[in-house]
Amino acid sequence: MTKRLILNLFEMNCVSHITHGLWRLPDNHRERFNDIEYWTELAQLLESGGFDAVFLADVVGTYDVFRGSADTAIRQGLQIPNNDPASVVPAMAAVTRHLGFGITFSTTYEPPFAWARRISTLDHLTKGRVGWNIVTSYLPNAARNFGLDGEVEHDLRFEMADEYLDVLYKLWEGSWDDDAIVADREGNVYADPEKIRAIHHKGRWFKVEGPHLPSPSRQRTPVLFxxxxxGAGTRFAGKHAEVVFTGGPDAASLGRTITGIRAAAVAAGRRAEDVRFVTMAGVVVAPTEAEARAKFARFQELASPDGYLAHASLPWDPAAYPPETKLRDVGIDSGRAGRFRAVDPEQTVGEFLAGFGDLTRQPLLAVGDPQQVADEIERWLDEVGIDGINLLQYHSYDTARDFIDLVVPVLRERGRLRREYDERETLRERIFGAGDRLPERHYGARYRGGAHLTPQTHPEKDLR
Incomplete structure (x- = not known):
């Protein structure tokens, strides 16, 4: 069968999410992110074009490493100001019937019981259209915002996240039976207490009695991104993830990541095909290739290197050195410089700096007419091995509108996109075509019917 594209729009409840400096483009609506109409208009546009979901990123701190403060991020509007991503979902759901919602939320700083309740509520309100992008948070300022002196160590965050998911599965899958609500008006019994149970979780990081407060939603467990x-993330994804949002400096690196996570899924007792892979992709399309390239050149003119430097959390300022200076002479011997970049110490500062704000460095980038863009997307699906894209926004709403008007018809004609939504499907059913709930071979399904809820006691640990 022809592989169908999972099509999401990459969004964030802020001015400058990924494409720094481009909020200045004429008629860009980025500054309207505080207005509910921005989100309702966007949701209706995406549903008109058959998008599977809008993928909402988030951070819970500022980018304050570069130049020793958050000043650069604040000037750039780089994810500050920044609002809660989950809060806009009900507004978007109210004006759509099919669009899904991927909501980013961190396992490191807020307790699992409250989050389980919030996202179950959203799954009810959307009739099964929500997914959760599981993150562990990486910004030092985020840790300080929640009372810690510094970041929790990377692999330890994933250990905490693993137990966090265990608590949630017990609440979502094990706390209520499907037939717990009887709604017996004559007998004055709404729910059967024999079919609702506490979870009595007592672990290393969390202690939660339960029961879950919401009744089972259509999906019970949201789609897990x-x-x-x-390495730690790959093991975690193999056990928990249904969809992995991943990337890399090039297609070969992306392919290795996909292979590794599929192997981790098999090691966790699942099937390799139980995991889908989406990656961020840049698409600039116009009726002709010349028009698309002119549009892309305008985007490049406005791209802000300072925004990208701050986003990378560079602990040093390349602009403070002569461009001919070697990185080794700045004190960078090998490995990484900031969050994103693997560096060559023999590279000059000027060469290193040139990559920031260079929009051509996007690993999956298609600039051209509709046929050319569709050809490239098909190559990503068939040769790179991805299953879908989070469409990078250069302009709101023109990026999505151009894709809908010019690329969607071609992909539909080639069998890569659906022509219409299925009225009955949840987000999980849409992605996998195998029902609304987690498959039985997924770790979270072990708690169904109240199985495996015996308390497990581990030593407590104080993160402070």
Missing amino acids: TATAS
């Missing part, structure tokens, strides 16, 4: 490429 993770964004990862690390």
Whole structure:
């Protein structure tokens, strides 16, 4: 069968999410992110074009490493100001019937019981259209915002996240039976207490009695996304993730990540095909290739290197050195410089700096007419091995509108996109075509019917 594209729009409840400096484009609506109409208009546009979901990123701190403060991020509007992503979902759901919602939320700083309740509520309100992008948070300022002196160590965050998910599965899958609500008006019994149970979780990081407060939603467990490429993240994804949002400096690196996570899924007792892979992709399309390239050149003119430097959390300022200076002479011997970039110490500062704000460095980038863009997307699906894209926004709403008007008809004609939604499907059913609930071979399904809820006691640990 022809592989169908999972099509999401990459969004964030802020001015400058990924494409720094481009909020200045004429008629860009980025500054309207505080207005509910921005989100309702966007949701209706995406549903008109057959998008599977809008993928909402989030952070819970500022980018304050570069130049020793958050000043650069604040000037750039780089994810500050920044609002809660989950809060806009009900507004978007109210004006749509099919569009899904991927909501980013961190396992490191807020307790699992409250989050389980919030996202179950959203799954009810959307009739099964929500997914959760599981993150563990990486910004030092985020840790300080929640009372810690510094970041929790990377692999330890994933250990905590693993137990966090265990608590949630017990609440979502094990706390209520499907037939617990009897709604017996004559007998004055709404729910059967024999079919609702506490979970009595007592672990290393969390202690939760339960029961879950919401009744079972259509999906029970939201579609589980993770964004990862690390060793600890790969093991975590193999056990938990249904969709992995991943990337890399090039297609070969992306392919290795996909292979590794599929192997981790098999090691966790699942099937390799139980995991889908989406990656961020840049698409600039116009009726002719010349028009698309002119549009892309305008985007490049406005791209802000300072925004990208701050986003990378560079612990040093390349602009403070002569461009001919070697990185080794700045004190960078090998490995990484900031969050994103693997560096060559023999590279000059000027060469290193040139990559920031260079929009051509996007690993999956298609600039051209509709046929050319569709050809490239098909190559990503068939040769790179991805299952879908989070469409990078250069302009709101023109990026999505151009894709809908010009690329969607071609992809539909080639069998890569559906022509219409299925009225009955949840987000999980849409992605996998195998029902609304987690498959039985997924770790979270072990708690169904109240199985395996015996308390497990581990030593307590104080993160402070």
